[in-house]
Amino acid sequence: MSAMFLAEMTTGKEAQYWESMTRKLARQVNASWWLEHWLPWLMGAGIVGSTTLLWLRWRAMGSVAIQWFWIALAAAGLVSMLGAWWWARRRFESVDAARVRLEDSLKMKTVLTAAHAGIVPWPAEREIVQWPLRTVWTRPAAVAIFTATMLALAAWVPIPAAALARQRTIEKPAALEDVEKWMDQVRQQDAAEEESVQKVEEKVAELLQRPAENWYEHGTLEAADHLKEQTTDMLRDLARNLTEAERAAAALEAAGQALPKATRDALSDALDSSLQGLKGGGMKPSADLMKQLQGMSAEQLSSSLSPEQMKQMADALSKNRQALEDALNKSPSLNWDDMVSNMPGKGQGDGQGSGPDGSNEGLGKGGVSRGPGTGPVGLKQDPTKIDTTKPEQLQSQIDLERMAPGDLITTTDGKHKTDESYRGPGSSGAAAKPGDGGAAVWQNSLVPTERQTLQRYFKQP
CATH class of the missing domain: 1.20.1220 (Malate Synthase G; Chain: A; Domain 4)
Incomplete structure (x- = not known):
């Protein structure tokens, strides 16, 4: 009769009440230990994640990279939660240890332990229970808010450097772009x-x-x-x-x-x-x-x-x-x-016109019957050779240092000695080659430093 009555007391409403209170206390203790180990991981993930997000935005990686970042951050958070649980589980409390903590807080000595063992009946339910633990949510909330704020700022704060990096594109020099376009059209x-x-x-x-x-x-x-x-x-x-x-x-x-x-x-x-x-x-x-x-x-x-x-x-x-x-x-x-333009063609008079059909004015042949107008001065690579700068040596026995223009050099009798192979200016100083309107020639006299500069930027043909 007493054994049956004890079983009824053990499985009654009071037993369920106190067992639920004991499990609740155990979960609270274990959750506190887990939070203690996970909060540093959470803060570290927030710092690293916000830095990585800022770097991705600064490098303008695009929306796909940002999406993968959030997936990786969520996976890292899950791994950190599991790691914190694994690290903190050695300090978790069992239900029996939580029951002892509850007995000590309520000054019930070993009543709950004895009732769980079936030695004594379960005590009656209490309307007011002095809970042995009080969770201070200030620190977890501060860490969570700090992490969320850093990630939000990293996701939404404007980054001028990223826009400048995208806009800072050095264009090719205009001359090179023109040459490239010319060659494309020619090809x-x-x-x-x-x-x-x-x-x-x-x-x-x-x-x-x-x-x-x-x-x-x-x-x-x-x-x-x-x-x-x-x-x-x-x-x-x-x-x-x-x-x-x-x-x-x-x-x-x-x-x-x-x-x-x-x-x-x-x-x-x-x-x-x-x-x-x-x-x-x-x-x-x-x-x-x-x-x-x-x-x-x-x-x-x-x-x-x-x-x-x-x-x-x-x-x-x-x-x-x-x-x-x-x-x-x-x-x-x-x-x-x-x-x-300005190329020889069929023109008026004895001269040759310019243009692909020769309709414009061009260079003449010279003489009284030449075409009207003057011939344009064209820039050429080489000057017109008319032998105006050819030096000639004077043969004399007198002191050349005291010679003056108009002085008599010498007189000779007999036949003149001539150079049969010499081809000098024509009669009356005529030019060796008829001019075609004249040619302007660009001549440079460079000092050694200027020659070195040209050799630095241009190859020898």
């Missing part, structure tokens, strides 16, 4: 030989291999401008040679043998000169035209080529000229008309 129109285009592009790439911070130094800009001018000259020579060659070939093909021999020879020489300029220029025509021009000479042009072959050459020259004209007209700061 698209197949207006020049691929090897010639690649050589220009290699020079551009060589300048761009320098650090971007040095692109706008004086030396780099000067080299870029020089390359642009050099490329412009090569394209101008190609345009003029194609135009002159096409004009001469068309004239030979149209008139054929009906032309006088002198006129035909002059056209053949003009065509040969233009073709040699095409083959030897810095910017050569297309590969198809180059194959057709291989081995051509003035004699072959005047005698060996049939009218059909001459027509094929004229068509090939016209096709290449049209491709180059389209490429130049689509290129920035280039124009076909400017390229072929």
Whole structure:
């Protein structure tokens, strides 16, 4: 009878009440120990996470990288929670230890332990229980707020450095950009030989291999401008040679043998000169035209080529000229008309006009019947050789240091000694070569330091 009554007391409502209070106390103690170990991990994750987020935004990694960051941060938080639990579990309290703590706080001695063992009945429920522990949420809340605030600031605070880093793009020098666009147009129109285009592009790439911070130094800009001018000259020579060659070939093909021999020879020489300029220029025509021009000479042009072959050459020259004209007209700061202006053509009077059709004024032949106007002064690479600076040595037995202009040097009898191989100025001081309107020549006298500067930025041809 007593055993049955004790079992009923043990499984009654009072037993459930006190057992739930004991488990609640054990959970509170264990949670406190877990928080004690996890809060440092949480603060560290907040500091590292906010720093990483700021770095990702500063580097402008994009939204995908930010999403992966939040996933990694959540995974790190979960791992830290498990690690804190593993580290703190050695200090966890069991339900029996929590029951003893509750008995001590309520001054119940060992009543709850004895009741759990079935020795004595469970005490009655209490309306007011003096709880043995009090959780101070100030520290956990402060750590959580601190971590959340750091992550929020890292996610939303404006970062001017990130925007500046994206905007700080050093553009290529304008001269190099123009040359690149020229070569792209020439390649698209197949207006020049691929090897010639690649050589220009290699020079551009060589300048761009320098650090971007040095692109706008004086030396780099000067080299870029020089390359642009050099490329412009090569394209101008190609345009003029194609135009002159096409004009001469068309004239030979149209008139054929009906032309006088002198006129035909002059056209053949003009065509040969233009073709040699095409083959030897810095910017050569297309590969198809180059194959057709291989081995051509003035004699072959005047005698060996049939009218059909001459027509094929004229068509090939016209096709290449049209491709180059389209490429130049689509290129920035280039124009076909400017390229072929002031070039010899069919003009008025005895002189030759300028322009692709010879409609403008050009250089004359000289004399009273020349064309109207003065010939333009063109800039050439080499001066016109008229032997005006050739030194001549005086032969005399007198003291040359005391000579004065107009002094008699010597008198001789007999036949004059002449140098049969000497070719000096003509009669009355005439020029050895007829002038074509004059030529302006740019001459530089450089000191050693200036030569070193040029050698630093430009290669020897």
